[in-house]
Amino acid sequence: MTAEVLHIGEVARRTGLSVHALRLYERAGLFAGEVRRDETGRRVYSTWDVEWLGNCVKFRASGMPLATISRLARLVREGTGNEAERLELLREHGRHIAAQLAQLQDCLDLINGKVAAYERHLAADGTGEPWQQQPRPGTVTPAP
């Protein structure tokens, strides 16, 4: 079967990235395989590229900087022999994600607490304990 040939617009549609972003990603070295050109100079992508980009999109969504994806891409491009390095890079980002999960959970707890307080407040007319600035004295010390 002939390898499927995709042009930039089609890849953009499939990945959800803009054509601008695709060209930017290429300049930034995010592709794990040189992007070839057809006779007239247009970029030609394979379905494998699209798959790879799918991973990139997930990496980006999880906060991996372009520079890091680029490092990974280089390792993959360089081929067999650096698997340990790739592994470490992935593990590192895994730890990063774990940290983010914890932070998000932390904030979610905060929000759920406040939401519950406001719900109580709204339902029971003042029973909740929403954010409340304590009454502000005009100056630093209470009236003498």
Next chain:
Amino acid sequence: MTAEVLHIGEVARRTGLSVHALRLYERAGLFAGEVRRDETGRRVYSTWDVEWLGNCVKFRASGMPLATISRLARLVREGTGNEAERLELLREHGRHIAAQLAQLQDCLDLINGKVAAYERHLAADGTGEPWQQQPRPGTVTPAP
């Protein structure tokens, strides 16, 4: 008990924000209570401000833009009567966090899969199935 008076440096140390960031946050309207000044014009913060900033830090860490925190701060500043609005804002951000959690989990699954593959690959010398470009033909179609 006299309200504790904090200056910007101390607040920076307590919140982990830079003094620059604190001034930026003030300009951006993130404070839920006007920041007062002492006789010589230096900013004076209360422990309540520090608490509030702690929440802001969590909000930021979970991706809430300064503009949104600012909206929330305005609501709190305006006082009682807009609790329903605050509630909706918080709920909205809660949904946003849930979406992020899902994305992070998705990426984490991807990474764990790859990590497992590379581990197998490294341990069993080639058994894994790491990222592998299929052999690239010189041109688009295989040699005719």
Next chain:
DNA sequence: CTAGGTGCTAGACCGAGGTCTAGGTCAACC
């Protein structure tokens, strides 16, 4: 032949969120 669609490059521009600098005030210490 012309128009429309798709692609190309180089480079300008953008918004978010900070960070840093210059130049100044003030209070305290030696």
Next chain:
DNA sequence: GGTTGACCTAGACCTCGGTCTAGCACCTAG
């Protein structure tokens, strides 16, 4: 009196990740 340290303002600057524009090349259909 001089120096040090914390603070002030206004505004320049930075990174990141894109987005958009100008000006051009191709191909295909009407």
